[in-house]
Amino acid sequence: xxxxxxxxxxxxxxxxxxxxxxxxxxxxxxxxxxxxxxxxxxxxxxxxxxxxxxxxxxxxxxxxxxxxxxxxxxxxxxxxxxxxxxxxxxxxxxxxxxxxxxxxxxxxxxxxxxxxxxxxxxxxxxxxxxxxxxxxxxxxxxxxxxxxxxxxxxxxxxxxxxxxxxxxxxxxxxxxxxxxxxxxxxxxxxxxxxxxxxxxxxxxxxxxxxxxxxxxxxxxxxxxxxxxxxxxxxxxxxxxxxxxxxxxxxxxxxxxxxxxxxxxxxxxxxxxxxxxxxxxxxxxxxxxxxxxxxxxxxxxxxxxxxxxxxxxxxxxxxxxxxxxxxxxxxxxxxxxxxxxxxxxxxxxxxxxxxxxxxxxxxxxxxxxxxxxxxxxxxxxxxxxxxxxxxxxxxxxxxxxxxxxxxxxxxxxxxxxxxxxxxxxxxxxxxxxxxxxxxxxxxxxxxxxxxxxxxxxxxxxxxxxxxxxxxxxxxxxxxxxxxxxxxxxxxxxxxxxxxxxxxxxxxxxxxxxxxxxxxxxxxxxxxxxxxxxxxxxxxxxxxxxxxxxxxxxxxxxxxxxxxxxxxxxxxxxxxxxxxxxxxxxxxxxxxxxxxxxxxxxxxxxxxxxxxxxxxxxxxxxxxxxxxxxxxxxxxxxxxxxxxxxxxxxxxxxxxxxxxxxxxxxxxxxxxxxxxxxxxxxxxxxxxxxxxxxxxxxxxxxxxxxxxxxxxxxxxxxxxxxxxxxxxxxxxxxxxxxxxxxxxxxxxxxxxxxxxxxxxxxxxxxxxxxxxxxxxxxxxxxxxxxxxxxxxxxxxxxxxxxxxxxxxxxxxx
Ligand code: 26V
Numbered sequence: 001x002x003x004x005x006x007x008x009x010x011x012x013x014x015x016x017x018x019x020x021x022x023x024x025x026x027x028x029x030x031x032x033x034x035x036x037x038x039x040x041x042x043x044x045x046x047x048x049x050x051x052x053x054x055x056x057x058x059x060x061x062x063x064x065x066x067x068x069x070x071x072x073x074x075x076x077x078x079x080x081x082x083x084x085x086x087x088x089x090x091x092x093x094x095x096x097x098x099x100x101x102x103x104x105x106x107x108x109x110x111x112x113x114x115x116x117x118x119x120x121x122x123x124x125x126x127x128x129x130x131x132x133x134x135x136x137x138x139x140x141x142x143x144x145x146x147x148x149x150x151x152x153x154x155x156x157x158x159x160x161x162x163x164x165x166x167x168x169x170x171x172x173x174x175x176x177x178x179x180x181x182x183x184x185x186x187x188x189x190x191x192x193x194x195x196x197x198x199x200x201x202x203x204x205x206x207x208x209x210x211x212x213x214x215x216x217x218x219x220x221x222x223x224x225x226x227x228x229x230x231x232x233x234x235x236x237x238x239x240x241x242x243x244x245x246x247x248x249x250x251x252x253x254x255x256x257x258x259x260x261x262x263x264x265x266x267x268x269x270x271x272x273x274x275x276x277x278x279x280x281x282x283x284x285x286x287x288x289x290x291x292x293x294x295x296x297x298x299x300x301x302x303x304x305x306x307x308x309x310x311x312x313x314x315x316x317x318x319x320x321x322x323x324x325x326x327x328x329x330x331x332x333x334x335x336x337x338x339x340x341x342x343x344x345x346x347x348x349x350x351x352x353x354x355x356x357x358x359x360x361x362x363x364x365x366x367x368x369x370x371x372x373x374x375x376x377x378x379x380x381x382x383x384x385x386x387x388x389x390x391x392x393x394x395x396x397x398x399x400x401x402x403x404x405x406x407x408x409x410x411x412x413x414x415x416x417x418x419x420x421x422x423x424x425x426x427x428x429x430x431x432x433x434x435x436x437x438x439x440x441x442x443x444x445x446x447x448x449x450x451x452x453x454x455x456x457x458x459x460x461x462x463x464x465x466x467x468x469x470x471x472x473x474x475x476x477x478x479x480x481x482x483x484x485x486x487x488x489x490x491x492x493x494x495x496x497x498x499x500x501x502x503x504x505x506x507x508x509x510x511x512x513x514x515x516x517x518x519x520x521x522x523x524x525x526x527x528x529x530x531x532x533x534x535x536x537x538x539x540x541x542x543x544x545x546x547x548x549x550x551x552x553x554x555x556x557x558x559x560x561x562x563x564x565x566x567x568x569x570x571x572x573x574x575x576x577x578x579x580x581x582x583x584x585x586x587x588x589x590x591x592x593x594x595x596x597x598x599x600x601x602x603x604x605x606x607x608x609x610x611x612x613x614x615x616x617x618x619x620x621x622x623x624x625x626x627x628x629x630x631x632x633x634x635x636x637x638x639x640x641x642x643x644x645x646x647x648x649x650x651x652x653x654x655x656x657x658x659x660x661x662x663x664x665x666x667x668x669x670x671x672x673x674x675x676x677x678x679x680x681x682x683x684x685x686x687x688x689x690x691x692x693x694x695x696x697x698x699x700x701x702x703x704x705x706x707x708x709x710x711x712x713x714x715x716x717x718x719x720x721x722x723x724x725x726x727x728x729x730x731x732x733x734x735x736x737x738x739x740x741x742x743x744x745x746x747x748x749x750x751x752x753x754x755x756x757x758x759x760x761x762x763x764x765x766x767x768x769x770x771x772x773x774x775x776x777x778x779x780x781x782x783x784x785x786x787x788x789x790x791x792x793x794x795x796x797x798x799x800x801x802x803x804x805x806x807x808x809x810x811x
Pocket of ligand 1: 115116117118119121267268269273274318356357362431460648649650651652670
């Protein structure tokens with residue numbers, strides 16, 4: 001662990017600044033001061049990074065690799081200082097130099113290489129693996145452009161590129177010496193040598209995969225793991241010399257661009273399979289580079305390839321990295337000379353898979369012709385896996401053609417990645433109890449009954465270090481004062497806080513802490529959109545990707561209804577509320593963009609309407625990202641987790657909010673169910689259709705949204721206002737939403753749940769009005785949030801899936 005005093009820190013910082021810019025601190029810009037601080041912190045980390053690496057090398061401990069298309073790290077300065085244990089020291093040292101640490105932290109660009117939940121989960125997992133001393137590393141793509149930047153212009157979302165690398169990224173190190181070649185296209189030459197068939201990939205297009213490593217620090221434990229992100233470059237000779245020397249400059253540039261395109265952009269879509277070849281290229285690119293580098297490292301350590309699965313676990317985050325299965329098979333057979341049977345045993349033992357969604361439109365499948373042309377050898381292997389698997393099924397399920405065709409990996413001209421992932425892994429998990437049950441009993445039922453031992457649940461978690469210690473220092477301080485510091489290492493110790501749930505003094509403190517966080521957020525709101533919000537009002541927050549199933553629509557229909565009631569009766573007895581929204585819509589997802597437009601239109605109307613005497617306000621904060629979430633979540637009174645039951649695999653925002661003392665209004669979906677089980681029915685507000693009711697409607701029909709609307713005058717009025725010009729001059733502006741709800745019979749049961757939601761919202765209002773009740777609920781939510789730390793989740797993965805639990809403890 002780093003041991004340093006304030007004076008040395010100041011000297012190091014001034015020295016660093018001088019080295020970097022050849023001038024004194026006071027002559028530099030704020031950004032330079034941030035950059036110098038970041039570089040210094042990275043230097044401090046470097047020593048521990050190297051020693052962790054050496055320790056792993058000499059102990060030959062099992063290494064875990066978390067393969068993910070997305071890592072949503074956010075900012076790294078504050079979390080690095082926190083995990084190094086020098087944040088307070090650094091703040092004080094900088095103060096003596098007249099520099100404000102928080103001000104510098106704000107200058108860092110978010111590392112936003114992810115869409116949402118899946119990418120942020122990967123980042124939380126990295127933090128937990130390092131903090132638990134688990135040798136676990138990330139593997140992904142270093143996208144030149146991260147998730148797009150969102151601006152709200154005239155009430156609508158407009159996308160801008162996220163050029164996050166335009167300033168120097170102080171956290172990464174380029175390791176050109178560790179670059180590997182990934183091969184695309186071409187064909188496969190087969191020859192038989194003695195008893196064996198030899199496969200050689202010829203006439204391929206080589207792409208150089210260059211790794212950039214980012215250190216991942218454990219919390220005050222000296223462990224530094226690695227996040228390795230790959231960037232695509234032309235292979236030196238092909239580009240620089242041969243093409244260029246023929247004088248064909250433009251062609252050379254074109255070629256260079258086509259190669260670099262592979263790691264150019266993150267696909268901004270988390271629900272609809274993007275059929276572009278480029279995405280398939282991205283997937284193979286990082287998977288192949290990652291596995292090649294793992295094998296190199298493994299062999300450098302003097303290990304025998306037949307022990308690979310004893311020393312390596314590869315976890316695939318959804319199906320995006322599922323090509324790890326045929327790629328590992330290829331290397332083990334074609335390069336290491338193993339038989340199919342040995343290679344298969346090792347592959348299956350090495351790889352484990354998490355599913356993150358049951359939305360059928362997000363289940364990946366690739367057209368065979370595209371796949372075959374781009375990855376000819378990999379295709380042969382997938383074909384062989386499929387054939388062997390189908391043969392097994394024919395013998396086991398004689399004559400059951402329907403079942404066999406559903407389970408096949410290749411069918412109807414497509415390769416189904418989820419089927420490949422299940423067949424090639426020894427473990428398949430869902431991310432919350434309900435989600436895993438739905439996988440087992442419905443979406444993947446055939447596979448579950450065929451190999452029940454593979455299936456297990458790992459309820460998601462969030463790192464309490466970022467989402468509590470870093471984001472909410474005041475609450476952290478209160479917890480330390482009341483229950484001691486043990487919860488920092490053992491988050492379930494937060495339960496001890498329940499003993500204070502009835503304590504009046506604690507209620508007052510909780511109220512003050514929330515108030516301060518609300519004031520900070522209100523200042524941010526004022527600065528970013530010019531709106532003044534009342535910090536005595538209830539901060540009612542829904543922040544997440546915009547998607548029909550997440551039902552921001554239900555929330556806004558409630559706002560409209562409340563507005564209608566306030567117009568009818570300006571003296572309506574409610575506590576003032578501020579509705580806060582944030583979230584991005586996929587650029588091609590028109591309905592989601594329409595929802596953003598409606599939220600903003602409703603906001604404009606009610607914020608300007610003096611008749612309702614500021615009783616309700618609505619804010620849409622643009623460009624939702626990790627660093628904005630860190631500002632919003634600690635300030636929330638109410639957490640909106642209102643997805644259609646069965647649709648949200650887990651949710652992780654729900655956990656962040658409860659940990660910060662918000663009370664949840666929720667459907668019994670995803671991890672909300674487990675939150676309810678933890679806090680009890682009295683400390684969460686539940687509404688809406690149950691799982692059985694939803695599944696019954698999907699199976700047997702019988703839902704008629706128009707009928708529901710007609711029977712409810714309030715709902716009828718709300719719906720009319722979408723198309724009668726109340727919120728827009730053009731009556732058709734919100735037609736897409738109206739049509740989704742009425743013409744297309746409301747796929748996500750928004751109208752069906754409307755009255756139950758309204759009733760739940762009025763319960764929220766009464767609960768909030770009773771100060772003691774509300775603060776008690778808040779305290780109980782905090783006390784029971786420890787179980788949702790990703791440390792618990794990672795312990796479960798390590799012991800239950802990766803088999804690395806006992807090893808890390810002996811390190
Ligand atoms: C699919 C696609 C399709 C192609 C374009 C890019 C792309 C990116 C992501 C996805 C799958 C998204 C799945 C996902 O994010 N699921 C979320 O995972 C969270 C962590 O487990 C979970 O809390 C959320 O409930 C779940 O929606």
